[in-house]
Amino acid sequence: MAPAPELAVGMMDGRDATKVMTIEASKNMAVIDMHSHFFPAMDAAYRARAEVEGLPWIRDTGGGKGFIMQGGTEFRPVDDVLWDPARRVEALDAQGIDLQILCATPIMFGYGRPAAEARDLAQRFNDEALAFCGYAPHRMKALAQVPLQDIDMACAEVSRAMATGHLGVQIGNHMGMRNLDDEGLLTFLAHCAEVGAAVLIHPWDMMARERMPKYMLPWLVAMPAETQLSILSLILSGAFERLPKSLRICFGHGGGSFAFLLGRVENAWKYRDIVRADCPRPPSTYVDRFFVDSAVFDPRALSLLIDVMGEDRVLLGSDHPFPLGEQDIGSLVLGHEGLSGAQKAKILSGNAKAFLNL
Ligand code: CO
Numbered sequence: 161m162a163p164a165p166e167l168a169v170g171m172m173d174g175r176d177a178t179k180v181m182t183i184e185a186s187k188n189m190a191v192i193d194m195h196s197h198f199f200p201a202m203d204a205a206y207r208a209r210a211e212v213e214g215l216p217w218i219r220d221t222g223g224g225k226g227f228i229m230q231g232g233t234e235f236r237p238v239d240d241v242l243w244d245p246a247r248r249v250e251a252l253d254a255q256g257i258d259l260q261i262l263c264a265t266p267i268m269f270g271y272g273r274p275a276a277e278a279r280d281l282a283q284r285f286n287d288e289a290l291a292f293c294g295y296a297p298h299r300m301k302a303l304a305q306v307p308l309q310d311i312d313m314a315c316a317e318v319s320r321a322m323a324t325g326h327l328g329v330q331i332g333n334h335m336g337m338r339n340l341d342d343e344g345l346l347t348f349l350a351h352c353a354e355v356g357a358a359v360l361i362h363p364w365d366m367m368a369r370e371r372m373p374k375y376m377l378p379w380l381v382a383m384p385a386e387t388q389l390s391i392l393s394l395i396l397s398g399a400f401e402r403l404p405k406s407l408r409i410c411f412g413h414g415g416g417s418f419a420f421l422l423g424r425v426e427n428a429w430k431y432r433d434i435v436r437a438d439c440p441r442p443p444s445t446y447v448d449r450f451f452v453d454s455a456v457f458d459p460r461a462l463s464l465l466i467d468v469m470g471e472d473r474v475l476l477g478s479d480h481p482f483p484l485g486e487q488d489i490g491s492l493v494l495g496h497e498g499l500s501g502a503q504k505a506k507i508l509s510g511n512a513k514a515f516l517n518l
Pocket of ligand 1: 196412
């Protein structure tokens, strides 16, 4: 289940001069970016062990550059914005971001490892996340990771994480063959609701990779499909009928294909009993049960997303600092001519406050 190495791709530069317009425009509006990633530098002992045992780690190659490594293999070239909290805050300043929510880079999940080992890694990375955010506690807050292959351990770790200062948890959108409608994963989601943990669902371990060796197709095709699969797993299984309404759950990457394909799902639900089998109400009636981020990169797509989800259900998420994230964070929302000031304020921060219970 280990992610395949990626081809070299450039990181975004948080100091890009084109940010000026966004900063000017956002001066009077609070901006919370609820989808970003970090990777702790870790100590020399961990790095040495990681190289031998195939664990993920950061190799700092100097000059602000480095690699996410998996064991001895280069997985992804990255900038120090990913692992250095001082550099991250500089980037937030340059981007005009008031508060950024950090979570693990999915290669850190350890879902393919023995559960106890993944639990130990999660605890360590979660504590490192708090230390990272501690550099500027009003600018950065964290979502935890959990050993999702063992639901009891995952519940215990999210409880521990909430007690130590995390705002919630990020999980991968599936656990091997188990989608989000898996009973164990539903138990975990219900537990998150109980302990007040916000849940970010992040696509990972993309489907059909063997058919997508080129052009970053796993990002472009499989990521939106994974997210769509996860949302429909919860809706069509009737899981939202059983999960507590207090569950705060958000799907990254604009909810993938969901908004554009909801009509297709609704039509199928209407005309085919096998689609309706476990889902008592029209799929469109469940959009008030989850959030999506705004990472859709096109004003027409954002318009549709807000139209489908409602203006209270879309929140700014950039996927910073990775190269397919929004480079000028918030510019899509701020520059959208069809949105009122009040709508922009909701998407840029108000909805994130509701999702994160801030
Ligand atoms: Co992401």
